[in-house]
Amino acid sequence: PAAVIVAIDGPSGTGKSSTSKAVATQLGLSYLDTGAQYRAITWWMLNNNIDVHDAMEVATAAAKPVIVSGTDPTRPTITVDGEDASGPIRTQEVTSKVSAVSAVPEVRTRITELQRTIAAGAERGIVVEGRDIGTTVLPDADIKIFLTASPEARAARRSGEVKGSDLAATKEALIKRDAADSGRKTSPLAKADDAVEVDTTELTLQQVIECVVTLVGEKQ
Ligand code: C5P
Numbered sequence: 001p002a003a004v005i006v007a008i009d010g011p012s013g014t015g016k017s018s019t020s021k022a023v024a025t026q027l028g029l030s031y032l033d034t035g036a037q038y039r040a041i042t043w044w045m046l047n048n049n050i051d052v053h054d055a056m057e058v059a060t061a062a063a064k065p066v067i068v069s070g071t072d073p074t075r076p077t078i079t080v081d082g083e084d085a086s087g088p089i090r091t092q093e094v095t096s097k098v099s100a101v102s103a104v105p106e107v108r109t110r111i112t113e114l115q116r117t118i119a120a121g122a123e124r125g126i127v128v129e130g131r132d133i134g135t136t137v138l139p140d141a142d143i144k145i146f147l148t149a150s151p152e153a154r155a156a157r158r159s160g161e162v163k164g165s166d167l168a169a170t171k172e173a174l175i176k177r178d179a180a181d182s183g184r185k186t187s188p189l190a191k192a193d194d195a196v197e198v199d200t201t202e203l204t205l206q207q208v209i210e211c212v213v214t215l216v217g218e219k220q
Contacts, residue, residue: 004029004125006216010147011178011189013154015208019147020129022209024073025218030122031073034130034137036123037111038102039089040067040080042205045101057168059106067111071118071126096173099180108186112137113216131181134192143219145212151175166213195203 006029008020017033024031042052044065051057065162070077078085088094101107115137119126130137134144149157157169181189191197200208 002125003122004142004216004220005119005138005145006125006127006212007138007192007195008127008129008212009134009180009189009191009195011131011133011154012154012174013158014147014149015157015205016129016147017210017215018205019208020127020202021073021076022205023212024127025146026209026213027127029073029124030071030117030118030126031076032036032069032071032126032128033076033078033131034111034115034128035067035088035098035112036076036089038076038107039094039098040078040085041065041111042101043089043094044080046093046097048113052100055104057099058104062104062106062110065186067114069114069118071122075126090135095177099177099184103180103184103186105186112187129152132187132188134163135190136187139192143216144192145215146191146195146197147208148197148199150203162213 007022009018022033041062045052045058045061048061050061064082066078098100117127119128119138128138149151150200151174155167155174158174159165159167159170178189184199198211200209
């Protein structure tokens, strides 16, 4: 069978990562977490004393770090200049700075190229999760899913993931990040016209996974 390309987009806390990994595992497909790549480049910028709010400085540095993503959905990995970055890219510091870095066009061009190369090399197909996969990175994807959920549900899920985090603060940070991601000029967070929107507010993770697996099955 031809390689199937599945694009899963949506704001934070909608269950994108858990869903994408499970769907890829069940269907024997590769998996790419594009948010991890933007986090990785942000982590590199912070380590190299780049002022992340200076778009010129970020643009100039954008080509420097070597970012390599593993595509096994059962053990996703990411390295920056050969160093394992899986842990450090999840810190609050990176989370609070990533939207500024990902809004810079030179960063997006660089990371988008990487994503297209990885998708083209996935022989059996791939599940790619992000914000602009269906609209910009892989507009010809076979299946496009746009996950949504109420801000309350999203904040509750995120706070459940991060130990000792405060629900109200989590909700505020999440809304701020989504607003920045949706409001940027270059390929903002958006639903593609031909994407299927799934509101996960009242669904369990298992139900969302089943829903996506069914949609992929219908297209194959
Ligand atoms: O999905 P995750 O929360 O790890 O994404 C981190 C950040 O990376 C997002 O808030 C957004 O700024 C950026 N991102 C993006 N385009 C994507 C995926 C993530 O701009 N396709």
